[in-house]
Amino acid sequence: MRWMKFEARWASAAMEGFVSGRGAAFAPHPGEVDFVHALLVMGAASAPLARLGLRLAVWLAALSPLLLDGRLRLLSSVAPEQRGALLARLLVHRSFLLRELALYLKLATSLALFSVATLRERSHYLRALPASPPAPAARALPLVPSVEG
Amino acid sequence: MAQLTLEDAADFVIVGTGAGGATAARVLAEAGYSLVLLEEGPLLTREERPAELLDAMALAVRDFGSQTTSGPTPMPLLQGRLVGGSTAINSGIIWRLPEDVREEWTRDHGLGWLVEREALTRIFEQLELELEVAPTSDEVLGNNGHKMRQACEALGLPGKPITRNARRCQGRARCLQGCPLEARQSMDVSYIPRAVAHGARLHPLCRATRVLRARGRAVGVEGEVLDPRTRRRRGRFQVMARRGVIVAAGAIHTPVLLASSGVGGPVGDYFQAHPGCAVVGRFAEPITMGFGATQGYEVPQRERGFKLESLSLPPEMLAARLPGAGHAWQQRLAELDHYAQWATQVRMQAHGRVRRSWLGSPVVQYEPLAADLAKVQTAVALLCRMMFAAGATEVFPGLGGLPEALTTVEQVRLLEQAPLKRQDVHLLASHLFGTARAGANHRTSVVDARLECHDVPGLYVMDASALPTNLGVNPQHTIMATVWRAAEALAERSARPPVA
Ligand SMILES: Cc1cc2nc3c(=O)[nH]c(=O)nc-3n(C[C@H](O)[C@H](O)[C@H](O)COP(=O)(O)OP(=O)(O)OC[C@H]3O[C@@H](n4cnc5c(N)ncnc54)[C@H](O)[C@@H]3O)c2cc1C
Numbered sequence: 001m002r003w004m005k006f007e008a009r010w011a012s013a014a015m016e017g018f019v020s021g022r023g024a025a026f027a028p029h030p031g032e033v034d035f036v037h038a039l040l041v042m043g044a045a046s047a048p049l050a051r052l053g054l055r056l057a058v059w060l061a062a063l064s065p066l067l068l069d070g071r072l073r074l075l076s077s078v079a080p081e082q083r084g085a086l087l088a089r090l091l092v093h094r095s096f097l098l099r100e101l102a103l104y105l106k107l108a109t110s111l112a113l114f115s116v117a118t119l120r121e122r123s124h125y126l127r128a129l130p131a132s133p134p135a136p137a138a139r140a141l142p143l144v145p146s147v148e149g
Numbered sequence: 150m151a152q153l154t155l156e157d158a159a160d161f162v163i164v165g166t167g168a169g170g171a172t173a174a175r176v177l178a179e180a181g182y183s184l185v186l187l188e189e190g191p192l193l194t195r196e197e198r199p200a201e202l203l204d205a206m207a208l209a210v211r212d213f214g215s216q217t218t219s220g221p222t223p224m225p226l227l228q229g230r231l232v233g234g235s236t237a238i239n240s241g242i243i244w245r246l247p248e249d250v251r252e253e254w255t256r257d258h259g260l261g262w263l264v265e266r267e268a269l270t271r272i273f274e275q276l277e278l279e280l281e282v283a284p285t286s287d288e289v290l291g292n293n294g295h296k297m298r299q300a301c302e303a304l305g306l307p308g309k310p311i312t313r314n315a316r317r318c319q320g321r322a323r324c325l326q327g328c329p330l331e332a333r334q335s336m337d338v339s340y341i342p343r344a345v346a347h348g349a350r351l352h353p354l355c356r357a358t359r360v361l362r363a364r365g366r367a368v369g370v371e372g373e374v375l376d377p378r379t380r381r382r383r384g385r386f387q388v389m390a391r392r393g394v395i396v397a398a399g400a401i402h403t404p405v406l407l408a409s410s411g412v413g414g415p416v417g418d419y420f421q422a423h424p425g426c427a428v429v430g431r432f433a434e435p436i437t438m439g440f441g442a443t444q445g446y447e448v449p450q451r452e453r454g455f456k457l458e459s460l461s462l463p464p465e466m467l468a469a470r471l472p473g474a475g476h477a478w479q480q481r482l483a484e485l486d487h488y489a490q491w492a493t494q495v496r497m498q499a500h501g502r503v504r505r506s507w508l509g510s511p512v513v514q515y516e517p518l519a520a521d522l523a524k525v526q527t528a529v530a531l532l533c534r535m536m537f538a539a540g541a542t543e544v545f546p547g548l549g550g551l552p553e554a555l556t557t558v559e560q561v562r563l564l565e566q567a568p569l570k571r572q573d574v575h576l577l578a579s580h581l582f583g584t585a586r587a588g589a590n591h592r593t594s595v596v597d598a599r600l601e602c603h604d605v606p607g608l609y610v611m612d613a614s615a616l617p618t619n620l621g622v623n624p625q626h627t628i629m630a631t632v633w634r635a636a637e638a639l640a641e642r643s644a645r646p647p648v649a
């Protein structure tokens with residue numbers, strides 16, 4: 001799936017928008033997350049309709065100021081603190097389609113965020129992890145080499 | 150790149166290496182037959198299984214989880230696409246075929262031989278021994294499971310630790326990405342290696358597109374060799390079968406392959422599923438879903454048409470499930486260890502259809518009935534009550550038209566005030582059935598009690614497609630047991646000289 005340069009910029013701005021707002025302990029640092037990479041991986045592995053959905057989701061988020069408030073602006077030109085609020089409204093929009101597309105982009109954002117080890121740590125997902133007993137030995141998988149390229 | 154051509158031949162060719170295909174391979178290889186196993190997905194060794202969901206899903210889950218039903222409210226249909234099939238990414242929950250379903254299949258579908266009680270009991274016992282089946286121990290139940298147990302005790306519900314094929318589980322909560330310790334006995338670490346050790350030849354990245362026939366009989370399979378990176382076609386293969394072709398591509402892709410091969414009858418009809426959804430709760434104390442069996446505790450409610458299970462999510466999925474965006478969402482993300490999640494799987498009455506599109510891909514038409522949605526509503530309300538009973542401070546029912554977070558148990562009543570609308574619930578299904586179902590009647594079934602096609606001698610369907618109805622319990626064990634029974638009989642029958 002190819003993204004035009006402006007679409008990649010819109011995508012980054014929208015996905016950053018989900019984690020915009022200062023002061024929270026989790027806040028990603030500039031450049032810490034490669035949002036567009038996650039979209040590319042998802043797009044490449046998804047069904048054609050879902051790929052289209054991803055693109056629509058990016059457009060929807062980018063044009064949300066127009067769509068929700070009638071303001072002729074792009075999400076990327078809205079102050080970072082307000083981007084989250086706009087996206088939050090999309091997530092509970094009365095239109096099923098808009099809600100779903102916004103949620104799809106939020107899922108892509110989560111996948112991008114938690115590919116980063118430092119952010120996994122800052123989420124404390126594994127805080128106070130009990131020590132596991134030693135791992136069982138790996139069992140060799142007897143394989144017959146298949147197709148050689 | 151040069152075109153690649155693969156040619157091979159064996160007694161049996163098996164398409165698909167999931168619960169059904171791998172079990173057929175286990176039985177036939179050890180009975181001394183030569184086998185070729187064709188699998189569309191890649192082979193992932195323990196070292197190659199990524200910890201991050203983004204890469205794990207791209208490698209192992211069909212279409213990154215975006216295979217859905219068609220229609221205005223698409224429902225994701227999750228399936229594995231790798232050696233081991235869906236078992237490589239499932240939770241290893243083991244349930245025997247319920248007696249009422251066994252009786253129904255005997256009475257209404259003429260499957261008395263396939264599900265004969267004594268034979269099935271013997272096979273279940275053998276499977277349970279070989280696949281290290283045991284109840285989840287307290288040590289690896291994890292807080293997500295312990296909290297569910299606490300809720301059951303408070304509300305008097307019949308909860309119990311889940312029986313799984315993972316006796317050596319260390320509670321790494323990563324079953325859905327493929328167990329990093331190979332503790333869970335999915336087919337890629339159990340029956341496929343076992344069949345290969347008995348001489349079976351495994352060809353990953355080979356997608357079957359057509360079953361070949363000669364004088365009406367199935368004699369081989371042809372298809373495409375796929376590039377491991379792009380998954381595009383990089384060559385072709387043709388594998389001849391001296392004694393039979395076994396299709397085990399799962400309940401969505403088996404009917405597509407049969408239809409592409411000109412098999413008649415109700416191929417793709419009678420699709421059924423156990424769709425489900427989940428409820429998240431926030432607790433004041435840490436839960437740490439990252440430790441514990443991915444699914445360790447359950448509340449069977451078959452008589453009410455659903456089942457409740459603890460389901461530990463990786464952080465990526467949990468994060469997406471929490472409400473809001475911006476600052477509020479970030480604050481939740483900074484304390485992901487405080488959340489628990491429990492899910493429901495509903496035995497729906499609805500039937501759907503799987504058809505082959507003109508592009509060759511599946512189209513799944515399926516809509517839950519009003520009665521099915523009523524069960525979802527009851528199950529979600531119960532899950533919410535259980536969360537509060539276990540001490541949750543906030544509960545996220547995940548239903549549209551309701552507050553995103555409930556803070557008191559009284560608010561659960563809001564859920565029950567009006568019938569649930571389809572577009573207000575995010576359903577997804579991973580238990581899929583019935584698209585090439587077995588039965589005695591040629592008009593209403595595709596294969597007979599021995600899982601051989603009514604229409605095409607030498608062609609067998611040995612996977613979830615052959616189960617005539619859904620079950621109300623997790624299906625892997627029943628798929629494996631019915632396939633084992635049919636494969637055993639096939640091995641016996643085939644001991645006669647091969648077909649000329
Ligand atoms: C996330 C998840 C969790 C689950 N948890 C549980 C659980 O805990 N307990 C339980 O009992 N069940 C569980 N299930 C369901 C269970 O895994 C399936 O019901 C079962 O694996 C189905 O077996 P199968 O042989 O029909 O198909 P699969 O196991 O899906 O195998 C089909 C295989 O065929 C391959 N294939 C498809 N088309 C082609 C083709 N044209 N050519 C070559 N290969 C092809 C696929 O890539 C796949 O590997 C879960 C499923 C999922 C997805």
Ligand code: SF4
Pocket residue numbers: 315317318319320321322323324325327328329330331332333441442443
């Ligand atoms: S919970 Fe972890 S260790 Fe246990 S079987 Fe699943 S992935 Fe393996």
